[in-house]
Amino acid sequence: MHQVYELTLEEAKLMIEAARKKAEEINVLETIAVVDSGGYVIAMERMNKSRVTGPEIAMAKGFTAAGHKRSTHLFNREPNGPVLPGNEAFGIQHMIPGKFATFVGGFPVVVNGEVIGGVGVSGGNGEQDTAVGTAALAALAEHLKNDGHEVITDADIKR
Amino acid sequence: MHQVYELTLEEAKLMIEAARKKAEEINVLETIAVVDSGGYVIAMERMNKSRVTGPEIAMAKGFTAAGHKRSTHLFNREPNGPVLPGNEAFGIQHMIPGKFATFVGGFPVVVNGEVIGGVGVSGGNGEQDTAVGTAALAALAEHLKNDGHEVITDADIKR
Amino acid sequence: MHQVYELTLEEAKLMIEAARKKAEEINVLETIAVVDSGGYVIAMERMNKSRVTGPEIAMAKGFTAAGHKRSTHLFNREPNGPVLPGNEAFGIQHMIPGKFATFVGGFPVVVNGEVIGGVGVSGGNGEQDTAVGTAALAALAEHLKNDGHEVITDADIKR
Amino acid sequence: MHQVYELTLEEAKLMIEAARKKAEEINVLETIAVVDSGGYVIAMERMNKSRVTGPEIAMAKGFTAAGHKRSTHLFNREPNGPVLPGNEAFGIQHMIPGKFATFVGGFPVVVNGEVIGGVGVSGGNGEQDTAVGTAALAALAEHLKNDGHEVITDADIKR
Numbered sequence: 251m252h253q254v255y256e257l258t259l260e261e262a263k264l265m266i267e268a269a270r271k272k273a274e275e276i277n278v279l280e281t282i283a284v285v286d287s288g289g290y291v292i293a294m295e296r297m298n299k300s301r302v303t304g305p306e307i308a309m310a311k312g313f314t315a316a317g318h319k320r321s322t323h324l325f326n327r328e329p330n331g332p333v334l335p336g337n338e339a340f341g342i343q344h345m346i347p348g349k350f351a352t353f354v355g356g357f358p359v360v361v362n363g364e365v366i367g368g369v370g371v372s373g374g375n376g377e378q379d380t381a382v383g384t385a386a387l388a389a390l391a392e393h394l395k396n397d398g399h400e401v402i403t404d405a406d407i408k409r
Numbered sequence: 410m411h412q413v414y415e416l417t418l419e420e421a422k423l424m425i426e427a428a429r430k431k432a433e434e435i436n437v438l439e440t441i442a443v444v445d446s447g448g449y450v451i452a453m454e455r456m457n458k459s460r461v462t463g464p465e466i467a468m469a470k471g472f473t474a475a476g477h478k479r480s481t482h483l484f485n486r487e488p489n490g491p492v493l494p495g496n497e498a499f500g501i502q503h504m505i506p507g508k509f510a511t512f513v514g515g516f517p518v519v520v521n522g523e524v525i526g527g528v529g530v531s532g533g534n535g536e537q538d539t540a541v542g543t544a545a546l547a548a549l550a551e552h553l554k555n556d557g558h559e560v561i562t563d564a565d566i567k568r
Numbered sequence: 569m570h571q572v573y574e575l576t577l578e579e580a581k582l583m584i585e586a587a588r589k590k591a592e593e594i595n596v597l598e599t600i601a602v603v604d605s606g607g608y609v610i611a612m613e614r615m616n617k618s619r620v621t622g623p624e625i626a627m628a629k630g631f632t633a634a635g636h637k638r639s640t641h642l643f644n645r646e647p648n649g650p651v652l653p654g655n656e657a658f659g660i661q662h663m664i665p666g667k668f669a670t671f672v673g674g675f676p677v678v679v680n681g682e683v684i685g686g687v688g689v690s691g692g693n694g695e696q697d698t699a700v701g702t703a704a705l706a707a708l709a710e711h712l713k714n715d716g717h718e719v720i721t722d723a724d725i726k727r
Numbered sequence: 728m729h730q731v732y733e734l735t736l737e738e739a740k741l742m743i744e745a746a747r748k749k750a751e752e753i754n755v756l757e758t759i760a761v762v763d764s765g766g767y768v769i770a771m772e773r774m775n776k777s778r779v780t781g782p783e784i785a786m787a788k789g790f791t792a793a794g795h796k797r798s799t800h801l802f803n804r805e806p807n808g809p810v811l812p813g814n815e816a817f818g819i820q821h822m823i824p825g826k827f828a829t830f831v832g833g834f835p836v837v838v839n840g841e842v843i844g845g846v847g848v849s850g851g852n853g854e855q856d857t858a859v860g861t862a863a864l865a866a867l868a869e870h871l872k873n874d875g876h877e878v879i880t881d882a883d884i885k886r
Contacts, residue, residue, distance in 0.1 A: 251732040251733060251734060251735060251738065251838070251843075251871070251876070252732070252733040252734075252735060253730055253731070253732055253733070254730070254731060254732075254733050255728040255729070255730055255731075256728060256729040256730070256731050257728060258457050258728060258729060259454060259455065259456060259457050261728065263454070286461070286765070287765065288461055288763070288764065288765020288766070288767060289765070290455070290461040290463075290464055290765060291453055291455060291464040292454075292455050293452075293453065293454045293455070294450060294452065294453045295418060295422070295451075295452045296418065296449070296450060296451050296452070297418060298417050298418050298570065299570075299682075301635060301636050301637055302445070302447060302449040302605070302606055302607065302634075302635045303632075303635040303636045303663070303664065303668070304449075305449055305450040306663060306664050307660070307663050307664070310663055323656070325659065326653075326656070326658045326659050328654050333658075333659065334653055334654065334658070335653050343659050343662050344662060347662070347665045348662075348663060348664060348665045350662070351659060351660075351662075351663065352658075352659040352662075353656060353657050353658055353659035353660055354656050354657070361728070366728075375656070376656040376657075394728070399728070410573045410574060410575060410576060410579065410679070410684075410712070410717070411573070411574040411575075411576060412571055412572070412573055412574070413571070413572060413573075413574050414569040414570070414571055414572075415569060415570040415571070415572050416569060417569060417570060420569065445606070446606065447604070447605065447606020447607070447608065448606070449606060457729065458729075458841075460794060460795050460796055461764070461765055461766065461793075461794045462791075462794040462795045462822070462823065462827070465822060465823050466819070466822050466823070469822055481818075482815070484818065485812075485815075485817045485818050487813050492817075492818065493812050493813065493817070494812050502818050502821050503821060506821070506824045507821075507822060507823060507824045509821070510818060510819075510821075510822065511817075511818040511821075512815060512816050512817055512818035512819055513815050513816070520569070525569075534815065535815040535816075553569070558569070
């Protein structure tokens with residue numbers, strides 16, 4: 251057997267709290283989902299007046315980031331994004347329908363080098379969703395650093 | 410146009426907080442979702458160590474309670490539950506696949522006589538899910554009573 | 569709680585009536601759906617002899633316009649349409665399968681600055697669907713102006 | 728963060744090897760899937776000449792056993808099976824369509840009291856699927872006992 255870390259509800263809420271504060275600061279209405287390594291929601295919040303499409307899309311972004319171990323904007327970013335027409339994974343965006351999100355807003359939660367979850371953010375443009383998602387990662391990093399754990403806080407994460 | 414009330418994120422979180430405390434008190438691991446009148450999640454939490462099937466099922470219960478305006482256990486309770494074999498709505502449980510939950514754990518949020526959302530609880534047995542779900546309703550009722558709003562806090566709700 | 573406006577059936581029918589008249593005037597066979605803020609149909613009509621694919625597509629357009637708060641042609645219009653290959657939301661069109669429409673024919677219903685529903689039109693080309701959909705918005709604007717409500721009647725709506 | 732155990736591929740193969748031997752011994756053609764705590768396949772084998780429906784069903788059984796933390800025959804066994812008409816979870820079988828299996832053949836993998844995966848078996852009757860599935864659990868128990876880990880090997884598992 252392997253031993254692996256798992257996010258707690260308390261940590262997920264701390265991440266969402268930081269994300270929501272960042273969203274309020276930059277004035278964007280977001281849904282934020284924190285998921286486990288299997289892509290299952292631990293906690294999710296949709297800000298007042300934000301889109302009803304938010305939860306479904308935020309969950310998909312979190313699932314994809316955690317499950318495919320990649321920031322979701324790395325799938326479709328020019329020129330090498332693998333899901334772009336002409337590139338070799340063009341078509342993978344149709345797999346696992348409704349759950350495989352290959353555009354900006356999903357970020358893996360990587361602790362001590364291992365993906366243990368994901369954050370999905372839906373509601374803003376790419377820059378906004380990225381600011382909000384990485385705020386969640388930064389809050390977790392801050393929270394865990396005293397115990398000697400390292401969390402990746404960059405936007406571009408690929409395992 | 411009609412004017413209708415809408416739950417805020419703050420109210421949804423207050424409901425989840427009360428529900429989670431009740432779950433801790435009666436020692437059961439639950440996922441709790443609070444949804445709006447369209448069945449879309451406002452906030453959701455999955456307790457540590459609880460089932461990964463929780464979010465999907467809790468969301469379905471909340472959706473059905475809000476959207477069909479009925480506590481979900483009223484669908485399948487003996488002897489008149491309409492989805493029981495021999496009763497006239499037997500089969501409705503296959504509609505809107507994956508989202509129409511016709512068993513215990515979903516409760517409409519009724520404010521001043523109107524359904525404005527739902528609570529879905531998944532993880533315990535019927536008695537436990539009901540205790541947790543109605544704790545959420547009671548917390549909302551307490552919170553809104555000073556403003557003169559009435560919230561139904563019974564388990565059996567049908568509009 | 570927040571208080572929000574909700575379209576009535578009478579208003580939805582008035583919108584459809586205006587849309588259908590416009591369709592007859594420009595000689596195109598359309599299905600027209602008016603949906604609420606959660607994307608659920610309030611009223612829908614399919615003109616004689618029009619396509620059987622109309623209802624499913626018109627509902628998707630209305631859902632997306634209402635739920636994502638954007639005219640659906642703004643998703644795919646050159647050169648900045650966010651779902652075009654190379655742009656940042658390329659891939660969002662695969663979310664919420666069968667319901668997320670990212671091409672011309674869906675328009676949010678915005679009253680006093682808030683999205684309270686959507687209109688989805690399917691059957692014609694882009695110019696025709698737009699003429700029909702905005703006719704529905706204009707009819708609502710006319711109907712509500714005496715009560716001091718403002719309705720956006722432009723084709724390009726983004727919240 | 729919590730720390731949890733995770734099955735390795737080597738352990739999953741060892742479980743399948745034992746299960747397949749049992750199937751050969753009792754002369755039944757089976758598909759056997761071993762999944763992780765999120766219900767995702769670690770390893771799967773379909774015996775020569777066995778049914779093509781096997782993989783989909785075995786995966787669903789493994790998913791449900793792991794994700795809902797219960798041997799799948801406990802859902803529908805007379806008289807207390809919760810999904811039987813008249814019992815309180817009648818209807819849960821329609822959740823997570825195609826993945827939630829509420830009949831014999833799925834068994835949680837419980838190590839030191841925690842569910843860390845599941846085994847799904849499809850191809851035989853209930854007695855056969857149970858013999859094959861519990862053979863997998865017994866093999867894992869044997870393998871891990873020298874390291875001081877306890878694995879539940881009964882057929883009836885409920886957390």
